[in-house]
Amino acid sequence: MPGAEVAARAAAIRAVPMGCAAQRSVPVGSYNPGVEPLTPSDLRVFYDALPAEMVARFGPIDPDRHAMHRALIDPDAPEAPASPAVLNRLAAVQVPEGARVLDAGCGWGGLLLRLARLRAATGVGITLSVLQAETANAHAAAHALPVRFLAGDYLTAELGEARFDAVTCIETLIHCADKPAALARVAARLRPGGRLLLVDDMADPALQPGNPDGERFRSGWLCPSVPTAAQWRDAMVGAGLRLVHEQDLTPLYRPRPGELRTRLTLEADAALARLPPGPARAVVQGERGGLALEALYAAGLMHYRMMLATLQS
Numbered sequence: 001m002p003g004a005e006v007a008a009r010a011a012a013i014r015a016v017p018m019g020c021a022a023q024r025s026v027p028v029g030s031y032n033p034g035v036e037p038l039t040p041s042d043l044r045v046f047y048d049a050l051p052a053e054m055v056a057r058f059g060p061i062d063p064d065r066h067a068m069h070r071a072l073i074d075p076d077a078p079e080a081p082a083s084p085a086v087l088n089r090l091a092a093v094q095v096p097e098g099a100r101v102l103d104a105g106c107g108w109g110g111l112l113l114r115l116a117r118l119r120a121a122t123g124v125g126i127t128l129s130v131l132q133a134e135t136a137n138a139h140a141a142a143h144a145l146p147v148r149f150l151a152g153d154y155l156t157a158e159l160g161e162a163r164f165d166a167v168t169c170i171e172t173l174i175h176c177a178d179k180p181a182a183l184a185r186v187a188a189r190l191r192p193g194g195r196l197l198l199v200d201d202m203a204d205p206a207l208q209p210g211n212p213d214g215e216r217f218r219s220g221w222l223c224p225s226v227p228t229a230a231q232w233r234d235a236m237v238g239a240g241l242r243l244v245h246e247q248d249l250t251p252l253y254r255p256r257p258g259e260l261r262t263r264l265t266l267e268a269d270a271a272l273a274r275l276p277p278g279p280a281r282a283v284v285q286g287e288r289g290g291l292a293l294e295a296l297y298a299a300g301l302m303h304y305r306m307m308l309a310t311l312q313s
């Protein structure tokens with residue numbers, strides 16, 4: 001698709017109100033202290049700023065190598081450094097060969113591009129970031145892969161009547177205020193029997209409102225609530241989904257050493273003390289939230305889990 005057309009499509013979709021932030025009914029999650037840091041513009045600023053920062057740091061993005069999700073240890077090569085490619089590989093095997101896929105919150109598109117290349121998938125990825133959508137589309141075009149990427153809100157995007165064989169949600173639903181409603185909305189994009197793959201940070205039941213790291217993670221990463229695994233399972237039942245597989249990926253994730261985290265935390269706090277609201281602050285807040293998340297993992301208060309469910313007929 002020519003660049004002007006991509007930009008026009010992106011502008012049209014971005015004009016649609018954000019379903020995610022608009023849903024403000026009762027959020028689920030034991031870790032839900034009742035503060036609502038999320039506004040549509042917050043989340044859009046965040047996902048405009050973070051991808052731009054990645055380009056500034058790493059140069060041109062290669063969706064096969066760069067992702068916006070956790071770098072994991074490869075269970076088949078535990079000595080190798082952690083890599084974001086590991087999760088795409090683990091997720092891809094859960095999607096049937098030849099599936100029509102919706103990748104909700106697709107980031108740079110690495111998972112859907114992999115599925116198209118290796119598992120003959122077709123489909124659509126949606127991200128809030130125009131930069132991510134354009135990068136992923138360029139990659140799909142360069143490799144003649146039958147997938148496309150839209151900049152918009154996956155909860156409200158107009159995708160026609162077509163139903164998908166699989167919907168993938170990697171580290172994205174955590175931003176939604178009303179998780180059960182959001183899950184039901186994305187599940188409604190599935191054909192009966194279709195698969196929904198969810199990977200996210202899930203609170204340990206012991207994580208209490210008021211935990212300082214929990215608060216910093218939640219506000220830095222714009223997560224209105226952080227459900228436990230049990231609460232996600234309940235939300236799945238409510239969305240007409242049946243859980244068929246679950247995997248704890250936490251052992252594949254290694255937080256950085258505590259001393260390094262302490263130094264980076266001090267630097268981030270100093271930067272936040274002087275930065276006005278805007279993209280640069282959003283980036284540092286994201287980093288600060290990420291450091292708090294690492295502390296939660298180090299304390300055993302957060303779990304990184306994959307859940308696979310099918311839509312009941």
Ligand SMILES: C[S@@+](CC[C@H](N)C(=O)[O-])C[C@H]1O[C@@H](n2cnc3c(N)ncnc32)[C@H](O)[C@@H]1O
Nearest residue numbers: 020067068069105106107127128153154170172
């Ligand atoms: C942490 S990143 C994960 C990206 C990707 N799934 C991956 O694994 O690399 C979260 C992604 O969700 C997207 N996102 C968050 N809320 C969204 C929404 N309501 N509609 C579309 N995309 C959304 C962001 O734009 C971003 O691409």
